[in-house]
Amino acid sequence: MSTRTTWALVVETTQGIGQRKHMAAEVLAHVEGSREEALAELERRARGHVPEHPSSPRRRRLVRTGDGFLLVVDGAWQTFASRFTVGELLADSDAPPAPEPVAARSAPPPDVPDELDEDGIPVRPAWLGRTGRP
Numbered sequence: 001m002s003t004r005t006t007w008a009l010v011v012e013t014t015q016g017i018g019q020r021k022h023m024a025a026e027v028l029a030h031v032e033g034s035r036e037e038a039l040a041e042l043e044r045r046a047r048g049h050v051p052e053h054p055s056s057p058r059r060r061r062l063v064r065t066g067d068g069f070l071l072v073v074d075g076a077w078q079t080f081a082s083r084f085t086v087g088e089l090l091a092d093s094d095a096p097p098a099p100e101p102v103a104a105r106s107a108p109p110p111d112v113p114d115e116l117d118e119d120g121i122p123v124r125p126a127w128l129g130r131t132g133r134p
Helices: 035-048 102-106
Strands: 006-015 022-032 059-065 068-074 079-088
Touching: 006 035, 022 035, 035 059, 035 068, 035 079
Parallel strands: none
Antiparallel strands: 006 022, 006 079, 059 068, 068 079
16 A cells, blocks of 8 residues: 655745735645645646735746745835745644544454443443444
8 A cells, every 4th residue: 555645835925015024934735646746736826826915016927946936026116925835744733633444443343241230231332332323
């Protein structure tokens, strides 16, 4: 069974104006598959990206780099940039849990002897460990 690589599509965009200008990063999406597939999706997103600044763009230039794309947008007074990169996702502290393997889900429950408490009620209910509906 081969595992597919998960790629993170990241954009770093100029935020703010004047002396308050800074770069902010955002993960746009995750792509499972080859690096080429991830780059193709990243290019699609870079071409359609409309940054917050400048509000009156005069010129847009999209440049391919070694690991993604650079979008340079000239405004009336300043130039703003958005860097799009693709990288292999190595860790994610908020990732959903991996699905349980099918074999583990369909395995029958282990045999447990029927224990009765002092009132004659089973300690382990009959429905516990059942995988399907009756």
